[in-house]
Amino acid sequence: MKPIKFLFATMIAVLALVTLPSCSDDNEDEPAVPAAKAIAGTYAGDMECSVMGSASTFENLSFVLSATDDATVTVTLPAFGEAPMAMPSITITGVKVTEVNGISTLATTEYSGQTDSGKSYTCTVSGTVSDKTLDIKFNLQYGAMPMPMICSSTATKQ
């Protein structure tokens, strides 16, 4: 049995020697940036919101993604609308980010919190970032509103 074990260990060692330098070669010029930090920034664009099937468009709004660690961002949604349907800015923390082939995905995340004025909200957010373009959608149940607002935007990094 010993020769077989030795042979197996040797194969692993050779394989490691072959593969590790090749990884190093790929990132020789540019050190890897964690996915969350790579997409952090402010994105601007128009947003469409639907309430009970009726849609409205809000122009030139800013979405902010801030990295809290290598794989997590905080999403700050913009304030929008006018009184009495004015929505304040909403923050969603703990959104996980994964990156595959240059496309970063914001995992679908449900978050409940309170605004500075004490209004409760529950928001489900999801999105992708690719080529400095954020495609984001969220479902916002704000305060005592009986129905949710379902919004989406395509915004570009500033």
Place this chain on the structure above:
Amino acid sequence: MNLRYTAILLAGLICPLISSAYTFRGKVVDETGSPLTGATVRSLDNGRAAVTGIDGEFSFDVDKNTAKIEVSYIGFIKDTFILKNHDASHVELLALAPDISALNEVVVTATRTPKALKDVPVVTQLISADDIKKADATNIQDLLTEALPGLEFSYAMSQETSLNMNGFGGKAILFLVDGERLAGETMDNVDFNRLNLDNVGRVEVVKGASSALYGANAVGGVVNIITREDNMPWRLNVNSRYRSFGKEWRHGADLNLHSGKVSSNTNIQYSTSETVKLTDAFDTESKIQNVFGGNSLNVKERLVFQAANNLRLIARGGYFNRVSTRVNYDDHYLDYSGGLRAVWNIKPEQMLELSYSYDQYDKMRYTGGERTHDHDYSNRQNIVHALYTHFFGKNALTAGGDYMHDYLRTYQFVSGDAHSQTSADVFVQFDYNPLSWLNIVASIRDDYFSESDNNALTARLATMFKLDRFSIRASYAGGFRAPTLKEMYMNFDMAGIQMIYGNSDLKPEKSHNFNLSLEHSGNLRGSLLAGSYNITGTAYYNRYNSRITTTDYPGDDTREEGAVYCNENGVRVYGLDFSARYRAVCGLGVQLNYNYLHTGGNTIDSQFSQPRPHSMTWRIDYDKRICSVYRLYAGISGRYLAKPQSNYDTDGAYSLWKFTLQQQVWRGIRVNLVIDNLFGYKPKVYYWNSAPTTGTTWSAGISLDINDFFN
């Protein structure tokens, strides 16, 4: 000697003849095999009669070696049998077919006096305690959905329930418990969660107007839930059920005690469920995304005291507490109710009933465990009734009056103000039976409402012709609905979308309802399919004016634009109800109910309540007692709803199927299994009136009649 010898010889010949009476024994059972106690067995040979004992058995002597007998029992079809085996040890099993038309069942809703169903001149649909048990429904909403075509409950904004019955909205349907109104409202009727079925004896549904007997809201129909009465010394049922949809648990207990002049019924039911997500969070087409969970507690007590042979006093009390868990808050619903009733049989032909009823229904909102006070609502009703009936042979005169004080405080009024209204009415009815085949009932009533200073005069004329096994019923009935305090004084900012204003100049809604029905009952004999059947067809026409709805309000110096309540004329609704039922002695049963509905004019068509032109319910089942402790019930039921007639984007046609298996596995122990939505139907888009289902679900339950353990 010759004479003496001849006499002895004759005596010797005659005595054997006299003593040759044959003894026949039998056991009378129902279609499930359960013994029927107190059935009457009459010999058609000599007229002798016997009554079955507690085990359903009887015996009697007949001079012949075959006996022709007739067996009768209330609720079953009278049947004739020929007994041939007179071996003393042999017990002949005689199965009676249930009279599924339940023509001898006593109902009260159609005339406000006890009357056999076969004699009621207005079509009354009776949902028996057995039907309720088989449906395994939690509340009246679940039960009616399954039992009646043409009736649909759907969700509205904030997940309040909206009702449509035969083209009428929920506000036009009157729900009663033992003839008493209920306070509070959710979307357009009472909180149906209050109306659990654990201690319900039967439900009576009268479609069409009945305002001449019940006043406001009895425009499209009356649903009367009658509490079960029990004279057993004691009876205790405990039950529990789990349902996979919403991981719902339901627990209940029902205790009856009866001793001497006092009897008591205590009922408790508690249920809890989780929120069910119907759609993806980003579905912009669906109107409804979640079915919210929560919990509810319902406690009811009813005490009956037989003060004298002709005087009965009934006291009742109730407590209800429901929490609906929404996304950012919890809505709480509370109800306290109580009542006293005296039923005095002054003379055999005279009866007087007096009652007082109190009902308080409150709503409030909590965020993070703190009451917000921005959604406070309280409705309190104090009601006094008087009802006098005088029988003149087969005819009856009924007269009565009601007084109601209605108080409402709601966040939908300016600054959470309160308003109240007093209403009073008198009515009289004559039930005339000039011939055995003819019945005419005429009623007239006047209602007065203080706040709108309106009155409404309504009348009803109903006739019935009986021809052998056919009954023809024809009726005209007026209906009305007075404007509610909310419709008169509302000043509500609906989630910042628009203002809704009340209108104190509103007139009562008025309706005219015409019904014509043909009913045929019969039974099949002498084959495997021996049993009974009932077929009923009803054509109806309703003209509905001054319907209270909302219209655009342009705004003025003091009020911004929005919507305001108004009256609207010209709703026409006509259609057809068809029902066919068959129950075989072998235990097989088939039932089909169909409703055709046509609406015209300014019909009721909101995004929440839309009439469907065709709807159908059906059930095929098998119900049999296999042995003394094991009883099997298996059934497949379903309902079909056609696409609604509507100007809105709306739901399409769909059908839902359900499989029910109920087994009595031992004395007093029943085990239930239900698979709902058998074929996994799931709406592509969830409209307000879509079936709130995510596909196939199941439920399992157990029910223990503890008292049966000792029988």
